[in-house]
Each structure stands twice: as C-alpha cells, then as structure tokens.
Amino acid sequence: MDGKMIMNKQSIKLVALSGLLASAPCYSATTSIISQAYDGTRTTADSRFPQISADGQYVTFVSSSDNLVMNDTNGKDDVFVYHYATGTMERISVSDSGVQANGDSFFPSISANGRYIAFGSTASNLSPDDLNTRRDIFRHDRVTGETLLITRSTSGGATNGGSGLPKISGDGQVIAFESVATNLVPGDTNGLRDIFAYDGATDSISRVSLTADGSQILDGGREATKPTISDNGRYVTYQTWADDVVPNDDRHTTDIFRYDRQTGETRIVSLSSAGEYGNNQSEESSVSGDGRYVLFNSSSDNLVPGDDNDETDIFVHDTMTEQTLMASVKNDGNPNNGFEFSGDISDDGQFVVFSSTATNIAPNDNNHNPDIFLRDLLQNTTTRISVSDSGVQSDRASLFPSISSDGTRVVFQSQASNLIDGNPQPGLLKNIYLIELDPASSVVPAKLKVAASIDGQSTLTKPGPALPNSGSTATWDFVVSNTGDEEATGVKLFIKRFEPQLDNTWSLLCELGDITGAGDASCSDTSLIVDGAFKMLISAQGYDKNGDKTIGDTPAWYVGGSDSTVPSLDLTVLLNGQDNDNDAPGQAFNTGGPVSYTYSVTNTGPFELTYVRVYSRFYADAEYSPPNSKWKRACIFARMQPGQTLTCTEQVTVPAGEIRRDISAQTFYHSDKITRDEQSYFIGQ
Template sequence: MEPTNRTARTRRLARAACGLAVAAAVTATAAPAQAAPAWGPIVQVDLGPDGARADQQSASLGISENGRYALFGSSATNLLAGTEAPAYGLYVRDLRTGRTELVSRAEDGAPVANTGETAGISGDGRYIAFSGEANGVFNVYVRDRVRGRTQLLTAGTASGPGEGDHGAYQPAISADGRRVAFMSARADVVPGAPVTPDTRNVYVTDRVTGATRLVSAGADGQAADGPSENPVISADGRTVGYNSKATNLLPPADGGTADLLRRRYTTLYATDLRRGTTVVASVARDGTPAVGSADRVFTLSPDGRYAAYALGAAPLPGGKSRTELFLHDLRTGRVTAVRTSANPDAICWADPSAAITADDRWIYFSGGCSDTIIRASQARYDLYRQNLDTGRTEPVSTTPDGTPQDGAAVTPYVTANGRTVLFADSSTNLLPGDPGAYEWHIYLRSLTRG
C-alpha cells in the first residue's frame, strides 16, 4: 500500500516539473510588480556530512516550529558517515549544527529497510512519526530523537494474504507529539470498532493515555461504507482531516451531498475530536461539497480553523489538466481561491501542497497564473506566499539574485512565525555549482527581516 503512495507522489512531482508547458503559451502581460520581501539566501538541506549534495532525489516532509530541524525523505546513499543507508530513509537535519541523522529506525535501533514516504515531526523536533515494514507488515512508529528510542505505536502482525489487510500507514503527529493520526485496514486497531472487509479507516492514538480512537466512523456509529485515508492533524491535535469515499460520514439531513457521494468520489472531511463533529472540508466557492484530490494534499492550519485543498478546474488550452487551490474557513464557511493573480480571467493552477502559519496570516503554496508567467523558460510551479488578510502575494523560490528559477518548487513546510520555509525543488540554478540535472532536492529559505 505504501509503495502506491510513493508512486502517486512521484507522479505529482513529475507533473509539477513539466506538466504545464501549455501555460506559457497563454502568457499575457505580467501582473503589477510588488515590493519583494527581504529573502535571505537559499540553503540546501539534503547534504552529506562533508557538505556534498545528496546523490539521489529527496522529498520535504516537515520542519520544527522554530525552524531548527528539517525532516525529509531520501534515496541518497551519502547522507551519513560510515553507515550503509537504506534504500529510502527518513532524515532530520539540525540546521544549526549541520548534523544529519537517520530517524527511520526500528525498536532495536536498526534502520528500517522499507519506509513509507509519509511522516511527521513534532513542533520541537523531538518526535518523528513514520511507518515502516518489519517482518512483512507495515506499522506506525514514533522516534524520540532525544532519548534515541523508537516506540511501536501499532502492533499489526502478518496474518493474511494481503499485507494491506493488516498494516498501518500515513502517520501525522500533533505539535506536542502526543497525538498521532494514521490509516489502517486492520479490524483490531480499536476493539469492537465497526470495520468492513474493504474499508480503510483513520484513527488517532493518544500517546499519553494509550487510547486509540476511530475517527472515520459513520454518523450513526456504524462502519464507514467506503475507504478513508491520508490523514492530517492540526498542530493543536484537535482536528483530523482525511479523504474518504464513504457516503455515510454525515447525517443525511446535514450533507446535501447525496448525489456527490453516491458517485463514490473522494471527498475531504475534517473531524473535531473534542466535539465529535465531522464536516465536509472540500467545498467549492458556491458552498457546495466538491471532490478533492486523492493524493495526500489536504492541509490544515495549526489551529484547525482553515483547510487548504485543490479542486479540478477547466483544463488549460490543449486539454492539459489543472487544479486550483482553495481555502475553507471551517468556522465561518467562507471559501476563497488562492491565486497569484487578482485578474478573474487569468488561467491559474496550483499544486495541492500548501502550508499555513500559526497565526493564520500567511499561506505558502506552489503554482502560477497565465498573467504572472513571463516567459516559457520560467518555472511552471513557483513557490509563493500570500497574506490572507491583504491578499499580497510574494515570490519565494527565486534565485539569490532574484531571477526566476528554472525548475519547480512544491511541498512547502513553514515555521510557526512564517519566516522560514522548507520545500522541494527541481531547479538547477538555485545555488552556484548546481550540476545541471533536474532532480528533486530540499531547500530552506528565510526572511532576513520583517
């Protein structure tokens, strides 16, 4: 099951790198220039102990709230000194000391040979939640970097013909490291929880009490009648978001979604764990429920107030598919489009990945619009940040001298104060001496003031 997620991520990165060539053909005049923020230099994160560039590609996975620790996954073999790297490992780099450590380790400290790409880091950088395979089954683990210990959070064992029948995957961790959300198809995660043979469910475990709760239950307490997966959790640990094909997560009178849900498409939901209420998070601008992306592309703000997600839009000229990014205020119900252009006639697109700051002021996102693409050589997916109060949009993934990058930037993660962002980029001109190959590596950029 996890290898399928890895393939989905690879497809999405490939689309970001080259999928919008047609966009350059609809170029209009550039939008009015805005004062550029005082960005500092770009720093590469996936580096070996001698400062050498990672010899394989990497994916950004998270950053601590204070910006000191960066979490990423990589197939590189040269990130550690004197240690044989796994085929794919999860790493944390201390951005203050430059030390990189392998965090995808089993209970005995040995590297986990087969690790899922989905992982999370606590706010202080101490705890890492990840999934990995041991003895033929995937389980969820939490690595305590301070004590050097790994906790087995789930306890599935190989017991059936399909590994997906008894594994646990896709962990997300709250800022305090206490709560971990994950997906599993096992029937014994919560004793007595209703599970159907073909259903994947979302759960959350409280690491202090040891209690595990079924999140993706039907509104009447019965089994969800479709699979739910790809959970995210707000930093405060109160809200869990996930996508689902189930048709019975909402009371019939509350949904207004029967026609949509009967089509068995993926819809995005948010569950308030304290209140026990579930709402549709993927809402179109007209207020109707909408179909979200099947990839793990659902973002919650740290306080759980906002949901960011992508919805399909009219295709680009030539039939190229595209998605636009939307922000749903789960308190007020207000839905806004997140675009780099204020021109309603501009053709815009966005990668579903996004990040929201702790004060709900800034959203970091990857995309572009037809009137902000200047020439065909400019990146199809640039990284921007937008002030959610004023609408001011600022480019982030420019080269140190301010010229456009020549690749794509996706999957941003931002510190609590919104001044430092971690992201994956395929460009060859972000740093002097780049080898000229369009490969995905991890970078960090911070404001020098403001």
C-alpha cells in the same frame, strides 16, 4: 549509532523576490540546500517529502542517499532530520539501539519543537514488537532515542494490514494515520482504508473517519486517506469519496472532512461560503494550528464566485465563519492560469504555500515547471519563492512545500540545478531547499483580532454560555487586539445576528479609534436575555497605514432562557395516515401487502440540530418474529431549526403474525447523542 554530521550550508541572499508587483512588500531572504552529504559534497540519490517543524528549526525528509550521515549502508529509503541552526544531520529511522532499518521508511512528520518524528516503514527491526511483515507507523524520540511502534492491534499484537501517511501533533502525542488493518479498533468491518488517531497520553488508537452519526463508513470501496492533524491534536482532516459521511451527498466525488476528537463531530469543509458542496474533486488538505482553517485543492468551480480557469486551485475554508476563499490567486485576486498541487498553511492561517504551473502569477514565468508560491492572506500578495538570488527561475520542478508556524521559513523539494548560485546541482536529482524570509524586513501591517464574552463567560465555542434569567440584562465585553506591527486607525466594532434567523444588518457596537501595533482596546454593551439559542458574528473593522481595510471576525454563541440548555427531539408515527404510537396489537393488514409509515420529527430544543436521522426496524423476540430485525435508515434531515418539524415516509411489506416495529430519531449535539424512540404495532393476516 549514526553520528550527527556538521553541514556547511550553501546559501545566497534574495532581494525583491521574483513574482512581486510594485505594490507588494519587498522581502529579504536566504535560500539554503538542506540535503547535503556529511562532507559537504553532493548526495548520491533523491531526497523527498520535506516537512519543517513549527518552530522552523528542524526539517525532516526521506532519502535513499548513502552519504547524508556516516555508516549508512542499508541501501534503503531512510528518514532524516536536519537542524538548521547547527547544521547537523541525523538519521531517524533506526531502532532504539541505533541499528539501521532493514526496510524502506517514508512520509515523516515532525512535532513543533522537532523532538518527535512519526514515519512509516516496512522495516521489521525497528521495534521488537513489530511481528508482521507490513508497513507500520513508528514514532522516534530524538531526546531519548526510543523508536516506538504505534500500529498495534487491540490486543497489543501485530496488525493485519498496512498503515501509512502519519501526521503528528505539535506536542508529539497524537498521530493520525491511514490503515487497511481491521484489528486496530473493535468493530472495524467495512473492509476499507480508514483514518485512525493514536493518543500517547492513553496509549490507545481510535478511528476518526466516521459518518456524522458516529458509524463506520460503509460506502463500498470508497476509502478514507491522506490525514492531517492540527497542532493541538484535536482536529483531523482527511479525504474520501464515500457518500455516507454527511447527508445529501450523492455526488460520487472526493471531499475533505474535519473530525473533532473532543466532540466526535464530523463536518465537510470542501464547500462554498453558501454551504454548497463542491461539484468536483477536493483533495490534499492541510490544517492550521488550532484547526480553524482548512486548506485543500479542488477542481470544483462553484466554491467561490468567478472561478473560471478550469484548473485545480487551492482553497481555504474558515470553520468558524464558514467562509471559503481561493488562495492560489494572482496579486489582483483573480484566478491564475495554472494547475495547483499540494499546499500548506501556517499555524495562524495567514500564510499559504503551494506548488503551481501557473505562468501569470510572477512576471516572466516561462520555465514551464511547477514553482513554489507564498500567499499572504493578510497583505493579499502572492510571491514566487523558488528562484535564485538574482531572480533566475528554477530550471526544473519544485513541489511539496511546508511552512513554519510563523510563515518565515519554507522548505520544498526541487530537481532544479540552479537555485544556489555558484553551486549547481545535478539536474535530475531531487534536493530539499529552505527559504528563510528575514523577519526584520517583513513589518506586519495592522491585523485585528476580536475576543468576546458575556457575563464573564467566553462565547467562542458553540453553544456558548447558558443565561437562564430571561428578561434580565447581560453584559457583553469585547477586546480588540492589533496583532500587527503597524497602527490600525478608525477601528469600529460591529455585530450581526445569524441565528435563529439571519439579520443582514450590521449594528455598530462601539468606536474604538486608533489601536497601536501590539496594542488592544475594549468596550462593553448590555443586552436583554431572551429565550433561544443565538449565534452572532462580531467584526472589528479598521484601516492600515495604506488606507486598506483590515478586518477581524469571530463568531459568538449564547443560550438564553431557563429551559434552554437541553437539546431534544419529538417523534410522531403515522401508519397509513393514522396515529400508531405504542398501540398494541394494532390494526390488521393483508400479509404481503404494503403499508406506509409517516415519520414527523420536531426539534423541540433551543439549538439548531444537524444530520437528524430516522431509523426503523422489525423487533424480534419470543412474541414478535418478523423476517428482519436490523436497523435501517429511513431518512435524514441535514438541518433542523428550533421548533421546526420535518416529515418523511417509508413503505413496508407486511409479514405474517403480530408485528412490532421500532422507530428512532437520532442526532448528535457535540458529543451528546440525542434520541427519541417510538414503537408501532400491527397484525399481518
């Protein structure tokens, strides 16, 4: 059994980190090297792919070094966990009894409190249930010592394909991963790499890389890969260049998608604030703790205005306000001149860390190597953190940053030899470093947050509460919290309506005055209940001590009217321009000739519906025997407003005999499937 080795941390103090402009705050920080031998000497091999726990106490990484812990004699890549507070190192890629792995282990992911670590491995001796010779996913419990095989087939046996890149939820119960196996779930026939989620509460696996209507991805050869998962385990993001995940996507480029495990919704997030899909590759996502903010890198130049640097940049998409911003910017907010690699986002979405080759973010950046930068989206500052205490820049590449929940600790991988003053490292050896920003020196400025309810019911989740009594009044209650340390002054609350139609005018709800740090203020308003489904944006706006505006936004939904709680569709079918709903045996047409169908779909409910699809098929039984009875998608409508009717056409070749065709309009509203079916009849002669 591996012991927990006590490490002597080599650390330095950093004051006024290089890269800060005069207007930016000064940070005090400590840099430590994590990947040290158990006796405090240098390691014998590379250490790579670090991830820090949400609480900032534990760091997991991969290394083939044989002296991080005692008795490491397998000569393999192993997974380790380092406890920062105690300086202990522990090998994780071992069996329940502590036997070291007989294969390489890779890409670890750690739970919020460091108890659970998910990782991939080619080892065959970590679990008695591992009966294949492929890469599998495991979860190690540091409390009980259990190493659990996650990737099992639907029958509980071995999988028939390799799995990798696991990401674990905050509580350690949900693990997202990619796999080429086809026997993890029923009906996996696409032959592609898919994204799956293991749920420890039910000991079950589900596929999450699905199209908007819940079908498997079928776009040939275009796999889904690189999942991430929100801290609460609800949302999984991933990348794929398949064009059939969302409608109207014929760009043949990689995009980022977010899957909601609770509602089954799949949505694209690599898009602009105006809803325009990115015009180039988007990859390497990361997601905030609640799944609201999704970070990714992209070489698209149409996601934000003014993106003219012709480089891959880091973006953050807010899934609630549907706004996208560039995070890899200089302190003046303009794009930098470098190429961005992988990034990470803090649980609350305030901090972003990324690796970049840019030379114009930090002063005197001429090391010609990728550096690690910290972007504070609240204070609008970008800081280079992969430097020594005296501001000496690293002499080799720094990559793969990971940030703690509160943004006070960052780990990364670097080949630099000069990050620890007085203790130079071998120049080509990859090591793991931790930067700790001193919380006492980082006073959080005023930051506003809004909560809204109507008649005592939260309006945060779409479609919002149902208010059936049309014509009566409802009471809105608003609470504005200042989550910063400093006072917010002149706070006002505004509202703008987005649906059913956009009202570009902000209306003042109330004036709240000054709100102290960690304080809150509230106000109420009344409104008339009218029929329909409504989306508003509530915005609290005030100023920090420097006179800079601070804004907190939240969307709000509600549904009004006695019949406004059920989404529904209507479908009308015309055959060669004539009504053809349910009339058997129908008109006669020449066999082999064409006929034209017109499908008109109406959104008869109160909600906006998305990805409405029309399917058709020849129906086959003893009476009707056409040559093909498979469902075929005739058309798709990306968005349908309440009351809107959209039309599409389909050409069909007439077979011989009495023919029945089925037509189905379908969509999903959250997890509910909405359908309207019709039949059409004609005779081929």
